[in-house]
Amino acid sequence: MTRLPKKPSEQDDLQQRYRWLREITDDVIAERSKIAEFHGLEQELRELQRDVLTAYERSVQLKHPRDKGDFREEILKQFLVKHGLLPNRYSVAQNRVRAVAPSGHISPELDIVIHDRDGSIVLRRLDGTVDYLPIECIHGAIQVKSKLTKKALLDGLDNLKQFKSLVPSNKLEQNLGGFTLATGLFRRFGVLFAYEGSLKWEAVCRELQDFARQNPPEVWPNLVVVLDKGYMVLGDDKSYAWKNRDQLKIETPIVYGHPDLTASCLLDFYGILLELLKDTPAGSPDLNSYWRMPLTSGSRSYSFSHGATAEMLTCPRHGAYLKRISERDLTRIAEFSRSAERINWVKAIDLAGGGEGNNEEAYERQPGMVRIFNPDGLPLTELLMKPNGVLSYDSIEIDGMTVLLPHHYIARDDLFEECPICTKEAARTGKKTPTSTRSASGT
Numbered sequence: 001m002t003r004l005p006k007k008p009s010e011q012d013d014l015q016q017r018y019r020w021l022r023e024i025t026d027d028v029i030a031e032r033s034k035i036a037e038f039h040g041l042e043q044e045l046r047e048l049q050r051d052v053l054t055a056y057e058r059s060v061q062l063k064h065p066r067d068k069g070d071f072r073e074e075i076l077k078q079f080l081v082k083h084g085l086l087p088n089r090y091s092v093a094q095n096r097v098r099a100v101a102p103s104g105h106i107s108p109e110l111d112i113v114i115h116d117r118d119g120s121i122v123l124r125r126l127d128g129t130v131d132y133l134p135i136e137c138i139h140g141a142i143q144v145k146s147k148l149t150k151k152a153l154l155d156g157l158d159n160l161k162q163f164k165s166l167v168p169s170n171k172l173e174q175n176l177g178g179f180t181l182a183t184g185l186f187r188r189f190g191v192l193f194a195y196e197g198s199l200k201w202e203a204v205c206r207e208l209q210d211f212a213r214q215n216p217p218e219v220w221p222n223l224v225v226v227l228d229k230g231y232m233v234l235g236d237d238k239s240y241a242w243k244n245r246d247q248l249k250i251e252t253p254i255v256y257g258h259p260d261l262t263a264s265c266l267l268d269f270y271g272i273l274l275e276l277l278k279d280t281p282a283g284s285p286d287l288n289s290y291w292r293m294p295l296t297s298g299s300r301s302y303s304f305s306h307g308a309t310a311e312m313l314t315c316p317r318h319g320a321y322l323k324r325i326s327e328r329d330l331t332r333i334a335e336f337s338r339s340a341e342r343i344n345w346v347k348a349i350d351l352a353g354g355g356e357g358n359n360e361e362a363y364e365r366q367p368g369m370v371r372i373f374n375p376d377g378l379p380l381t382e383l384l385m386k387p388n389g390v391l392s393y394d395s396i397e398i399d400g401m402t403v404l405l406p407h408h409y410i411a412r413d414d415l416f417e418e419c420p421i422c423t424k425e426a427a428r429t430g431k432k433t434p435t436s437t438r439s440a441s442g443t
Contacts, residue, residue: 045267052079052266053227056146056195073111073144076193080112085270090139090277091117095131099138099188101166102289103301106132108159112142114277119284136168136285139277140189140222148194148226153204157211160190161219165299169289187244189222189276193269197226205255208232212253220247222276225269230259233272242272243279294397298327300334305395305402315419323394324417330398333373333415337403340371348372348404349391352384370395370402373409383408 038044052075059071079085081092097113100106100123109130120137143159145152164187197204204226212220212234222242224232233242233256240256241247258268294301302325304310312320325333344363348370351357374383383406386392392407410416417423425431 041270042264042267045270046263048079048083049227049263049266052076053195056227059146072146072195076142076144077112079266080114086114086277089117090114091120093131093133095125095129097138097141098130098132099135099141099163099166100132100290100293101135102169102286102293103167104294104296105166105299105301107141107163107166110141110159110163111144114139114141116282116284119282121285121287123290134285134290135166135188137282138188139280139282140191142191142193145192145194146196148197148199148204150199150203150207152194153192153199153207154211156192156194157208157221160192160221161215164188164190164219169286186281187218188282189244189280191223191225191269191273191276192221193225194227196228201229201257201259205232205257208234209253209255212255217247217250217253218244220253222247223269223272225265227265227269228260230257230265231268231272232257242276245279295322295324297325297330300327300330300398302330302396302398305397310394313416313419315422318419318421321419321421324420325396325415326417329413329415333396333403333405334399334401336375337371337373337401338399340374342369342371344368345370345402345404348380348384352380353389354381368402370404372404373406375409378406378408 055075056072059075077092077094086092091114093113093115097110097115098106098108099110099113113133115133115137116139120133122131123134124132126132141160141163143156145156166188168186168188199207204224208221208224220234222233222244233240234247234250234253235241235256236250236252236254239246241250260268292303292307294303304323311323313323314320344366345368346366347357347359347363350359350362372380372383384391384393384404394405394407394410396403396405405415
C-alpha cells in the first residue's frame, strides 16, 4: 500500500515543500499508470526530463570542451526530434547555423535552429558543419549552455540579441495547404536553455531584468530555461509575455520566475516552444534579396547603386580595397537625406550641367528618384559635375533611398574610410596614411 508523503508544516522551509510536492506528484503518476498506459504529457515529459538530465550528467566524462558542448546540444536536439514532439512542418537543423538577413547582417553561430521544412534553403554550407540560412526560413533559435554562470548567461543573451536583431524581408511566402500566403515582417524567437544553474535564482532574474531594461524589446529573449531549476519570462506588472508581439507592448520589464516545483520544467519548455513556433511564421525567402548582399557598418547597411564598378578604391601602396563608410557617417547621411527633397536623377544632372531642368519627356523615360546629400545647400552646378563635364558623385542605397554623395563632401568629410592596411600601420606607428585614389571607373 502506497503511503502519501507527509504534508510539510508552515515551519518547514521552501525546499521541503517543493520536495513534498514532487513526491506526491510522483505517487499520483505511479497510481495513474496502473490503470492507463497514457494519462497525459505530464507523465511523458517528466520521464524525458529525467532521461535528459541523466544524459547530461554522463557527458561530464567527455574531456574536450567542444565535444562536450556538441554532445549537450545533441541531447536537446534528440529530445525535439526523436520523440516526435514537433509537427512535421518544423525541422531542426542538424548543423550549426548562422542566420543571414537581407540587410547583409549575419548572426553568430546558433546551437539549435528550428526552420520551415518545406521552404528552407541553404545559402552556404561551410565545411559540412555550419549552414548559412536566410532569416525568413527560420522560426527561432535555442542557445544551449551546460551550466548557467554569469558569463554563460550574458554571452547567451548577447548571441540571441544579435540573432533577433536580424529583420526578414518584407515578402515572405508560406505554403498553406496548396496555396501561397505572402506575409510581412516577423521577428524570430530566441530561447536560452541551460541544464543546470550555478547562479542563484535571484541573480539570474536580476541579470535578465537589467538586460531587458538596457535593450529594446525586439531583442529580448522569449524564454530562459534552467532545466534543474525552472524557467523565466519577461513581462510587466500586469502579465508575463513570451511572444514577440506581447513583449513589444511592455514599457517597464520585470522578470517572472517559475521554479520547477513538480519536475516538469521540460514540459513547460515544450508547451511554450510550441506557442512560439505557431506565433512565428517562416517560409521561402525572396531570393532577390540575397543575390548581392549589402555592405554593413554596425547596425546599418548600404550598397553602391552601380554595383561592382563603384565599390573599389586604390591605395598607392597596397592596391585595391572596398569602399567603406562608418556607421556614424551612414547615420548622418541617412538622417539628412530622409528630409531632403526627392528629385529625378536625370533632372539633377541636367541642372548640374547648367540646364533649365524642364525636359519632362526625358525625365519620364528615366523616372528614378534620388536624394542629394548636400548639408551646405550648395548649387548643383558646383556639386555634381566637374567643369570638364565629368560626373562628380557616388550613389548609394540606404534605408530604402537612393542617395547621391557628391565628391566634394566625400573628400571634405572623409566619408570613405582609408585603406585598412594603412590604417593599421598608422595606428601602430603614428604616421599618416597615404591618400587613396578612386577606382578606374571614376565613380
